[in-house]
Amino acid sequence: MKFNKLIPELSVSNFEKSLKFYTKVLGFKVEYMRNESKFVFLSLAGNQIMIEQTKGGAWDTGKLEYPFGRGVNFQMEVADINTIFESLKKNNYSVFVEPQENWYRRNNRLVGNKEFLVKDPDGYLLRFFEDLGDKKLK
DSSP: OOOOSOOOEEEESOHHHHHHIIIIISOOEEEEEEGGGTEEEEEETTEEEEEEEOOOOTTOOSOOOSSTTTTOEEEEEOSOHHHHHHHHHHTTOOOSEEEEEEEEEETTEEEEEEEEEEEOTTOOEEEEEEEEEEEEOO
């Protein structure tokens, strides 16, 4: 396995609940796990993320309160957002932002994303998108 240059590691309040959410609901694959430290390395369509049970140690920069990760969202490209979106609905997870098509300017081009946002069990904001291509700015 090739490791991405940037891999977020999220502190979670309930390891088992988060592991179930990421694997059973979102469809992430467990690449490896350290049960003794409640740590797992996950992947989905080239996206990589780590989760670990918070321990209140030296790496904590402050008190963790819901929603964790304020001010950041994790954008992840997938081939089809509908599969994940339908799994969330089937498992009774509310979506933070419903699926929508957005076009973002990149220099003299517009880049299209079909995307939605969901909070994980600790409130980390996850943005799943599929690429809609690009077009010249009018």
